[in-house]
Amino acid sequence: MPETITLTPAERWRLLLGEAAETGLARLDGEAAAMDRALSWLYGRDGGDPRDTLDRQGGNEPSALSVPDWINDIHTLFPQETIERLERDAIERYGIDEIVTNPEVLARATPNPALLEAVLRTKHLMNPEVLALARALVAQVVKDIMEKLAKQIERSFSGVKHRQRVVPTGAASQFAAGETLRRNLRHFDPASRRLILARPWFHHNTRRRLERWQIILLVDQSGSMVSSVIHSAVTASCLWGLPGVKTHLIAFDTEIVDLTDHADDPVETLMKVQLGGGTHIGKALAYAAEQIEVPTRAIIVLVTDFYEGMAEYQLVTLTAALVAQGTKVLGLAALNDRAEADFDRRLAEKLADAGAHIAAMTPGQLANWLAEKLG
The missing domain is CATH 3.40.50.410 (von Willebrand factor, type A domain)
Structure with a gap:
């Protein structure tokens, strides 16, 4: 995992106290601001809970984060023990369980890579019914990715035609019309004004021969x-x-x-x-x-x-x-x-x-x- 994000004491207090402390402490930016945004998305839903050791106060601005966005953000920003605490609070205290417990919400979700990442990060929390829906979502996103990638890989490994090289045998699709005419010009009959094709020529279509x-x-x-x-x-x-x-x-x-x-x-x-x-x-x-x-x-x-x-x-x-x-x-x-x-x-x-x-x-x-x- 990436190295732990280093915060100054002022930044730590600012994250602890929430946006209310913005004027008295350091202004957050970069990763620290992203951490505050993720914490505010969760703990800014009420005035705090006496059982919450953070005892945070949230801001009033509406958050643009979706549940999948939030899940992906916290897994990038925080250490594992903090992630587990945040996920537990989200589900147990705030009922933010759309992804991991609500099959109706998951069934309505539009499959996309961000949602797939969120599912993979939280599938260990899912009950069997939701897990079955999650598998179907994973399958749909994977199918979309595979269709694009399979074509790229096929192009990379399929080989190319070498039009400078021709051979006397081949399929009709490989017929080298120009080269055939050029090589048979000596068989042109001026009297009948006809060109006799004594031998057709074909482009040699080679494929990379992959050894083991x-x-x-x-x-x-x-x-x-x-x-x-x-x-x-x-x-x-x-x-x-x-x-x-x-x-x-x-x-x-x-x-x-x-x-x-x-x-x-x-x-x-x-x-x-x-x-x-x-x-x-x-x-x-x-x-x-x-x-x-x-x-x-x-x-x-x-x-x-x-x-x-x-x-x-x-x-x-x-x-x-x-x-x-x-x-x-x-x-x-x-x-x-x-x-x-x-x-x-x-x-x-x-x-x-x-x-x-x-x-x-x-x-x-x-x-x-x-x-x-x-x-």
Whole structure:
């Protein structure tokens, strides 16, 4: 997970007391302002509760946050113990349970990526009836993402026509009319003014012949990486059917979950992912290394924000060893439709120095990168 947001004492008091203290304390901006907005959205609903140790006072301005927005914001801004407290207060004190307890609300919800992220973050709170509806919502959003990505991956791996090369046999759709005329000009009969086509020619349509490769998607499932988790699951599913490619999908925090058996079903994958917890990237990379069959024909795609919760030595040393044996290591700080990332640049630079490729990509860009390396 990202490093803890550092607040000054004045900012802490300002968050504690609410907007009423705005004039007497520091004005909030950036992440601190976002934290205050999230807290005000929840605790600004009444004048406070004596049982609430924060005893906050909220502002009077209407909030533009929706329930999914709020859930996604608090998972980005606060540590895990605070998230659990906020979610508990939202449900138990304020009855804000549209997402996790109300099947009618969830059934009316418009499927979209933001709602999908909120569902994945709160599915552990859902009863079976709501969970079934949530699964259907996940399936619809995943279907929309897959339809777009599948076309991009197909284009990346389908090969191209080489019009400079022609062969004497081929399908009608590959008929090289211009080249056929040019090569048969010597058979032109001036008397009858007819051109006899002694031999037709066809464009040679080549496809990249993929030898057996392994693509190991190693995905950080900490809460800040939820968008990349979604797109990694969809990407793995699209790669699953490629000829000559063996795809692995592995999720990790401080523990490792091998989801390869479900890699062809992104909905099942996402319903099994448990977001949150710490991060041990080195341990996960060591597990991925154990899955490699032929080092020179393996690619590890490490999707993480590079905030390592354990000693960095193992991660950096193992990365260098993998590169030295001929394995390609691609570290992605983000794998989503925006390719935007907040990550530990210092550690990412260390891995780049060890030989890893470091980037942030959309799934389509990843497909192009993989096709280039496998071609």
